[in-house]
Amino acid sequence: MAMPCSNVLRRRALSAALCLLLMLLGMPARANHGVRWGELAHTAFRHHGHPDLSSGVSLAQDRQGFVWIGTQSGLVRWDGNRHIKYLADGARNDALPDSYLMSLHVDSRGRLWAGMNSGGLVRYNAEHDNFIRYRAIPSGQRDPRVSAIIDDGRDGLWIGTGAGLDHLDADGRFTRLGAQYGADALPDGGVEALLRQDDGALWAGTRHGLFLLRPGRPPQQLTLGGQRGLPVARLLRDSAGRLWIGTGNSGAFLYQAGAALATGAAPVRESGTRPTLQQERISAIVEAAPDEIWFGTHGVGGGIVVLDVRHGATRRIRHRADTPDSLADNDVMTMLRERSGIIYVASMAGLSQYDPRPRAVATIRHLDASHNGVLSVPSLLQAADGKLWLGKVSGGIDIVDPLHGLRGRLDVGAGLPQSRVLALASGPDGEVYIGTQQGLFRADADGRRAQRVHVARRRDEEEVWALALVGRTLWVGGLDGLWALRLPSAGAPQLLRHEGARLGDTRVTALLPLDDDVWVGTRNGLARVGPETVEQIPTDLAAPDRLPPGFVSSMLRDRDGRLWLSNFGTGIVILDDASANGPRRFHRLGMRQGLPDRAANKLLQDRDGMIWASTDNGLARIDPRTLAVRALGIGEGVHVPSYWTNAGALTDAGEPVFGGLSGLSVVRPQALSAWHYTPPLVVTRILLNDQELPAAVYNAGLGRKAPPLTVTTAARERGFSLDFAALDYSAPERNRYAYRLLGFDSGWVSTEAAARRASYNNLPPGDYLLQLRGSNRNGDWAPTLEVPVRVLPAWHQRTLARVAAVLTGLLLGAGLMQARTTYLRRRQHELEAMVAARTAELRATQAQLEALAYSDPLTGLANRRLFNDALRHLVAQAERGGAACTLLLIDLDRFKLVNDTHGHDAGDALLAATAARLRAAVREADQPFRLGGDEFAVLLSQTADHATLAPVCERILAQLAAPLPHDAAVIEISVSVGAAIHQAGHDHEQLYKRADLALYEAKAAGRCTWRLRA
Structure with a gap:
């Protein structure tokens, strides 16, 4: 039945109104939605620029975890470090038939399928590392160009080709199932994208629009933003059930989950004053995170459009020539969200990856897209109004609001010199003091103007490395020492104090006021400056509990009163009690304890008490209770590799912010999480x-x-x-x-x-x-x-060969054993005789050596060495209840006169005669010794009193008193004898001393006599 024209017009008007309502309400265009640093956060990519990884057209991840890249020159398998490239080879039936890969798909059984530009469809045969071809033939796949592949839910495939829609069943045979879905009624031009619903319905994106196919029904064409016939290139169903549609020249569209199909899809609108998304080709769509959709674009604005679904705001990620880790190329070919969450982006420049999960560290590379060059921030200040002042390496200051981005600039032309800003400090009246490489400056609180601060007795252009405010006293540290300035409410600052040599090193690098003192870090150590005194803290690199020498880059005092130092070269040094007097005891944290680098630059403490450190190789978090260190690197979102010394500040939201050589690192401590992914x-x-x-x-x-x-x-x-x-x-x-x-x-x-x-x-x-x-x-x-x-064993290692070898060996061994036994017995007898003779020789030699070691060669008497052993032995026996013993020390009288008068030969003859007469004078049980020179000794056993001792001593005196003929002369002889009897409780040394005293008494009595020492 024909419908009146007026009703048709009314329905068309209603449809257009509904589409417009969705466009206005579904995607509000707001650039700022209250996320701190959201306007400024940089998306940092890791690039893999090998030529084999470039020109990727399609991406997939197989069941094993490999990432596959379909490029314009072959198929590449990537494992994160190494890749394998498969090329077309017309001479092999098990190779790729075409090197231009249009589409990739991993089916429900984990098998990888690849569609080519002119080679049809192939399946990768992992078991044999080759490919199975499915050629385009009239009765099967109707066109060799395969642009889309999707599961059919029954272990088969739907295949989008240049001629339309084909189907491959689970047995690998092409069927005409597409006819049941009305595929034959699709417009000419082929199918570019496919998506299957859980109920079996099929979404087909074609060059002439989006269609929904159901069994037994004609294809239903859907409107996109009120329009029909827009070319559809990409389809994605996100985790919330929303359907995202990417077109070939009109941007992206959305079907909300559960939305009525008749209303059509609403356009995705781009934030900003000059949006271009609705004129762009969408080459890829991925869900980077819940409520965060990425659209890869090609041409016009280029890059990636990131949509915050909840707030309807977008931002665009683009390539920047001055930023190596920006997007590699603005023409995005395809994207993939790998199963651990990493997003891969393929372009003509190569393969790039971005991990959206680390939310604890944000990187700020740029404050203004119109300015070239990345940030390099050697100093920071958290101002009272919540804004962050950033001192720049090239001179000047940027003032940043974490919510709204760049809010002001204090440029070189506004009173500051063109030199590095090294230090910033808030003044007592809201002003900001600025330390530069060319002197000290003061800026108004709004950061519009700056003027030089003149310090009495200090050169205006002298560098300022550190600033600290205590009340109305500003402490200034530079390469010329420490200066204290009184800041009056009006007028010029007044110099209160200057410290130089007493600091130990005049090159001041860090300041920390504590109580009534100011701790001063220098390039070679630490000092404590009191109201009247200066204490230099001794350094010792070798002692682990002492302060190591080195560049002190920053300081802080934790909640337990400990002083923390970052040391540029050692790591982190901790003083247990900064207020205590006496020896200073330090703890050191270095790379062995987990720091990522020895060069520590800045320390900050967050609201939970955790200590954060910037280094020359990333960041670190230290638990002050346990001193456990957790290093943070690229995997945790740290994309600033190295940082400036003493460059950092804690924001009013509790975020540690560190200034680096290539940007800012903003830490969100509460968002730091552990990485628990278990990789295949x-x-x-x-x-x-x-x-x-x-x-x-x-x-x-x-x-x-x-x-x-x-x-x-x-x-x-x-x-x-x-x-x-x-x-x-x-x-x-x-x-x-x-x-x-x-x-x-x-x-x-x-x-x-x-x-x-x-x-x-x-x-x-x-x-x-x-x-x-x-x-x-x-x-x-x-x-x-x-x-x-x-x-596998060699032939000679097999069991039979080994058994035969063993038997042969046994027979040969038995014969050889017999022959050898006979030989060995004969040889044994010869050796025994040789050993016996050699043993006798050794014993004789040993006896001679012992005689030489313990006897005097001139007299034949035992020497002092044997005397000492014998004396200790007799005394020890007496102490254990044995027989008493007596020591006699004997000295020739006037022996030197004999040597001087008759010569040394006469002296030797006298010593030999004395020894012979001494042997004759003592009893057989007594032991005579020559101690050296003209000194002799006798150990008497069983002699315990004067009555038994006197006859022995008198006999010795008489025997030795007879003159000695020598050559033509007669030598007169006499001796003096000192005696001592062992007493209970006395050791051998005491016995010897008493005998020695008795000898002196005998000599004093006129010689040729003896004395007993009680």
């Missing part, structure tokens, strides 16, 4: 006898049940090598690796992330199990991957 561990390459083998079977989770890697006899010398990877793409250089071959290795063998290879050769035959370990970026191990290894 996969074998990436196997080489056996220099031949590459497919590795997929060992990635299928079979473990010990997998077929063993068999090393034949021919391959044993060259052996095998196996590459493996843990597929944590966030910071693959921090992943840890180890391996061991059970049955061969005694323990785990660690290997570097850049060389993840287990290699063996010349293994003994047998069955082994190669165990592989890989971790995420935090070092948490993934489940162990196991690869069975079997080494």
Whole structure:
């Protein structure tokens, strides 16, 4: 029945009104939605610029975790460090038929499918590392250009081609199922995008519009922003059920979850004064995070449009020539959200990745898109109004509101010199004091004007490295020492004090007022400046509890009263009690304790009491209670590699902010979270006898049940090598690796992330199990991957050959044993005779050596060495209840006169005669000794009183008193004798001393006599 014209017009008007309402209400265009630093935060990418990774058209991640890149010149498999490229080869039926990859898809069974520009469809056969082709034929796939692939829900595929929609069933046969969905009624030009609903309905994006296909119904064309026929290139269903549509020249559109199809899709509007999204080609759509959609664009504005779905605000990510980690190319080809959350972006410039999950650290590279060059901020100040003052390396100051971005500039032309701003401090009346490389300046609170501050007795252009305010006293540190200025309410500052040499080093780098003191950090140490005194803190690099020498870059006092120092070269140094007097005891934190670098630049304490440190290799958080250190790097969102000394401030929202050489790092402590992702561990390459083998079977989770890697006899010398990877793409250089071959290795063998290879050769035959370990970026191990290894024996290592060899060896051994036994017996007799003779010689030699060691060669008497042993022995026996003993010390009278008168030969003859007469005078049980020179001694046993001692002494005097004929002369002889009897409780030294005193008494009595010392 025909409808009146007026009703048609009314319905069209109503449809247009509804579309307009969705456009106005669905996507409000607001640039600022109350997120601190949201206007300024930089999206930092990691770039992989190898030529094989460039010109990516499609991306996919397989079940094992590999990322596949379909490029215009081949198919690439990427594991985060290493890639393998597959090229077309017309001479092989199991190779790619075309190197231009249009589409990639991983089906419900984990198999990778690839659609090409002119080569039709292929499936990657992981078991054999090759491809299975599905050619375009009239009765099957109707066109060789495959631009879209999607599951059909029954282990088959829907395939979008240049001729329309095709279907491949689970058995690999093409069917005419598309006709049941009305695919034959789709407009000419082919299908560019496909999306299947849970109920089996199929969304098809074509060059002539968006269609919904259902079995038994004609295709339903949907309106986009009230228009039909717009070319549709991309489709995405997000986690909230919303349908996002990317067009070829009209931007992006949205169907809200549950929205009526008849209302059409609403356009996505771009924030800002000059939006261009609605005139752009959408080349990719990904859900970066809940309520955050990324649109890759191509042409016009270019780059990536990031939509905050909740607030309806957008921002655009673009390439910047002055920022190496910006988007590599504004023409985005495709994007993929990898399963751990990382977003890959492919372009003609290569493959880039961005991790949206680290929310604890924001990077600020630019404050104004119109200005070239990245921020370099050597000084910061949190002002009372909540704004942040940023001193610039090139001179001048930027004033930033975390909510609204750049709010003011104090440029060189406004009173500041063109030199680095090194220090900032708030004044007592709201003004700001500025330390530069060319002197001290003061700015108004609004940051519009600055003027030089003149300091009496100080050169105006002298550098200012540190500032600190106490009441109305401003402390100024420079390379010329420490200056204290009184700041009156009006008028010029007044110099109160100057400290130079007493600091130990006049180069002041940091200041910290504490109580009545000011702690002063210098380039070589630390000093405490009191009201009248200056204390230099001693330094000692070797002593771990002393202050190490070095550049003190910043200081803070924690809630427990400890003084923390960042040391440019040592790390962090902690003084337990800054208020205590006496010896200063310090603790040191360095790279061994977890700091990412020895060069620590700035310390800040957040509202929870945690200490944050910037270094020359990232940031660190220190728990002040346990001193546990957590290093933060690229994986945690830290994209400023190194920082300025003493450059940092705590914002009024409790955010530590650090100034770096290539931007600001804004820390949100509450957003810091642990990384718990468990990466897949996969074998990436196997080489056996220099031949590459497919590795997929060992990635299928079979473990010990997998077929063993068999090393034949021919391959044993060259052996095998196996590459493996843990597929944590966030910071693959921090992943840890180890391996061991059970049955061969005694323990785990660690290997570097850049060389993840287990290699063996010349293994003994047998069955082994190669165990592989890989971790995420935090070092948490993934489940162990196991690869069975079997080494086949050579012919001579087989059991039968070994048994025959053993029997032959036994027979030969028996004969040889008999012959050798006969020989050995004969040889034994000869050796025994030789040993006996040699033993007798050794005993005689030993006796001679002992005689030489313990006897006097001139007299033949025992020497002093034997005397000492004998004296200790007799005294020890007497102390244990044995017989008493007596010591006689004997000295020749006037022996020197004999030597001087008759010569040394006469003296030697006299000593020999004395020894002979002494042997004759003492009893057999007594022991005579020559102690040296003309000194002799006798140890008497069983002599305990004067009555038994006197006859012995008189006999010695008489024997030695007879004259000695020598040559033609007669030598008169006499001796003096000192005696001492052992007393209970006295040791051998006391006995010797008493005998020595008795000897002196005898000589004093006129010689040729004896005396007993009680």
